[in-house]
Amino acid sequence: VAQDQGLAAPGTAAARKPKLGDVAARAGVSTATVSRYINKLPLVSKAAGERIQAVIDELGYVPNLLAGALSSNRSRLVAVLVPGLSQSLFNPTIEAMVHALGQDGYTAMLGLSGNDDTDLNRLIDAALARSADGIILTGIVGHDNLRKRLKAAGTRIIETWGLPDNPIDAAVGFSHAQVGRAIAAYLARRGYSRPLLVTARGTRSAERRSGFVEEWQGSSTVECQEIEVESPSRFSQARLIFRAVRQITPRPDVIICGSDGLAQGILVEALAAGMSVPDELAVVGFGNLPVAADMRPSITTVAVDGERIGREAAAILMQPDVNSPTAQRTIDVGFSLIERESA
Amino acid sequence: VAQDQGLAAPGTAAARKPKLGDVAARAGVSTATVSRYINKLPLVSKAAGERIQAVIDELGYVPNLLAGALSSNRSRLVAVLVPGLSQSLFNPTIEAMVHALGQDGYTAMLGLSGNDDTDLNRLIDAALARSADGIILTGIVGHDNLRKRLKAAGTRIIETWGLPDNPIDAAVGFSHAQVGRAIAAYLARRGYSRPLLVTARGTRSAERRSGFVEEWQGSSTVECQEIEVESPSRFSQARLIFRAVRQITPRPDVIICGSDGLAQGILVEALAAGMSVPDELAVVGFGNLPVAADMRPSITTVAVDGERIGREAAAILMQPDVNSPTAQRTIDVGFSLIERESA
DNA sequence: CTGAAAGCGCTTACAG
């Protein structure tokens, strides 16, 4: 394979890209020493290091991470697999994660898995084909054979936002069931008696639902009403749900939404219908988006430290000694119920 | 370098990862032929192809793209550099882009550049170090030496959402100045006379502002009022801006917002203050988020086909012959003003 | 602390 190795023609700006060997030759050391210096291994003398750095600056050398990865069997590539970006609760998590990874020279490859497992197989293939050092998941991995595949993949797997009973490898999140219980307890304490639960099929809101129902049945004789929606809850579902609410007897006195967006939509509908919140109808959100505090009335909701989830997931992936007894495997970041005006 | 090349111990599930050579040997062909088959080069006989595919399935062979990239000098990696994810207009663009890229075996590496050029240098380094085949930018590249750097990078550069006078390489977007003009013309036609412009510093809303002012001055003797905000506009700025509005004389009759989120916030404030929209105060948004149609009153705004921007950007990057005369370099996807209740 | 050299797993120009 004879590639063009010559220097650029005179007058041309772009010269041949310098490589490790060029740096080594010019600094008067071996490629091994330059490699050690660049990778911050502690074996390089100060004098050699200074000479190497000078040449790197002079030549504008940028290491080829592809070659480095192939050779060292460490890609410093992390696959971040999320359902979507568009109205996602996970965005602050992804941002924090990408920042934390970038700090240490890792790069995130973004995979969009949709709301079920269909595309996940393809994304995992892509991650493995690129020798990703880790795969971070935010959605739920439901299918059992997918879990097995991930377990056998020979890569770190971090599940986030949930805390599975049986993590594939490591997990950072919180208990959605406990969130449901906390909301139920709060509403009972505030004297609400006819809750309506809106649950999105196939998401973690189903886990919150179970917790809510369990807790509610312990403290009230009135069953809670329920509505199930197909996709993750959002603003646009509010109109339909609000219409349904008006036909339910007895009329619910509080709606527990799967997202702040939906909660906001319900508020808008209620206000447009001349219904007073929270007196005639109360609303609880989930996620504590910025809008929850700014809405009028402000939205009672559940806050989760998504950025911390991102940072901790990145940290687990990058921790030097995976097998040490101090290595973290499961982190519960908790949540907090934020009482505001809407409920 | 002696790595463990042995098969797994009996009883162990994980065997050594098969590589190209294993497939070749088992199929009775050379590695060259297997490589050609996998990369869909048209030179492989049908018989050989079938044998190879059978072995691939049998062994569960997954090509090592790192090695392939190093060898072929094509990484099929694309750096997608966006300011952020949290309340970003670009998210549908990114989603469409990632989907389109994934279809053809490309992978997106996600870089978060913030709202200025500070981090961009580091992200470009990372992209080049990984031999990205292309860099897609959604933010504005302001600094001139950064533009020069990108131009000299020897990689495809696609600027999106704007149409720079002088693209670094290729661009997919629309004219923000024309958006401003279209809004001004619309508002004049509807009889509004005292517009208030909210512009975010250092973003493209500044380009829309110029277009608006230019058009407005051509058709009205009343100057438009202006407010400048530091960060991209969003819901949470509404309270402050609304307070300011009430102190401006003459009182503005329409507010032109940099985003639907801010427009929504203004609506909430106006409604809470008992002001009727659009009679006492009208509002125009930007982006046509789903919420714009669902809000009450629904929001008059500007729609941009962000998904198309994503698809076209990906297509430009993956087009087979970059230098052919038919190769696209600049695509104007246009926009449309959507008239709703708020203005 | 340093270097010579083998190896990572592919692709491809060349020759048939």
Add this chain to the structure above:
DNA sequence: CTGAAAGCGCTTACAG
């Protein structure tokens, strides 16, 4: 249509 073999640009076990 196919194969032998050199090469992509690094890392690292080994020997000093």
